Amino acid sequence: MFELNYSKINAYNFCNYLYKFLYIDKKYVKHNSKTSFGISIHKALKEYINTRNSLSRFLEVYEENWTNYGYSTGQEMMDYYYKGIDILKRFFEYERKRNAHIVSSEDFFECNISNDFILRGTVDRVDLKDDGSLKIIDYKINIDENNENHIRNNLQLSIYAYGISRKYSKAVSELVYYYVGNLKEFRIEYMGDENLRNYLLDCGEKMKNIILTHKGNCYSCLAKELCQFSDYKRENKNV
Numbered sequence: 298m299f300e301l302n303y304s305k306i307n308a309y310n311f312c313n314y315l316y317k318f319l320y321i322d323k324k325y326v327k328h329n330s331k332t333s334f335g336i337s338i339h340k341a342l343k344e345y346i347n348t349r350n351s352l353s354r355f356l357e358v359y360e361e362n363w364t365n366y367g368y369s370t371g372q373e374m375m376d377y378y379y380k381g382i383d384i385l386k387r388f389f390e391y392e393r394k395r396n397a398h399i400v401s402s403e404d405f406f407e408c409n410i411s412n413d414f415i416l417r418g419t420v421d422r423v424d425l426k427d428d429g430s431l432k433i434i435d436y437k438i439n440i441d442e443n444n445e446n447h448i449r450n451n452l453q454l455s456i457y458a459y460g461i462s463r464k465y466s467k468a469v470s471e472l473v474y475y476y477v478g479n480l481k482e483f484r485i486e487y488m489g490d491e492n493l494r495n496y497l498l499d500c501g502e503k504m505k506n507i508i509l510t511h512k513g514n515c516y517s518c519l520a521k522e523l524c525q526f527s528d529y530k531r532e533n534k535n536v
């Protein structure tokens with residue numbers, strides 16, 4: 298079975314060579330301050346269910362799980378660290394007041410799409426709504442709610458809704474990006490089962506057969522200094 302997941306598909310859609318770089322050649326890109334900070338906050342949020350009674354324990358979890366790589370200076374790291382404390386304090390207070398029924402965090406699912414493809418994913422958070430349906434939440438740490446790429450992209454949350462609805466045999470009625478920095482949620486429309494399956498099968502066939510035709514913007518790519526097809530690397534060599 299060929300595994301499909303959102304990160305893999307996202308890499309393929311951004312640049313077919315990035316997919317090859319990460320998933321065929323199994324190379325890695327270095328973390329930067331934003332990705333490292335995102336990991337630290339996600340780890341703390343994962344433990345939020347277990348730490349709901351105590352803000353101090355919540356912040357301890359953050360400190361215990363702090364990842365310190367990817368920062369260019371010690372000062373930059375400390376700025377991010379204290380920014381994280383501020384974000385988590387406001388998140389804790391906001392969530393305490395709204396008292397959502399949280400089912401799970403970092404919830405793993407897998408389901409077959411066809412005889413050839415299996416879909417896997419991990420959802421940041423699943424809430425139970427009053428009507429018994431589920432709400433899928435993906436935390437966004439470094440991006441604000443005006444980021445058009447996220448507003449237009451309903452693939453990630455559709456994949457999660459598809460997987461989680463099958464895992465729990467329950468309807469998913471709400472899909473949201475939760476911008477943790479300003480505590481705003483942005484609702485996304487589900488693609489629909491048929492559209493999603495067709496998309497995944499089409500994309501999956503191309504990935505499985507390693508069809509590499511589309512190249513992304515090398516200047517905004519995390520692999521720009523390492524990838525053999527990088528325009529950025531080629532031009533900087535010539536300088």
Ligand code: SF4
Nearest residue numbers: 312315515518524527
């Ligand atoms: S550096 Fe360019 S060619 Fe290489 S993976 Fe990134 S976008 Fe694609």
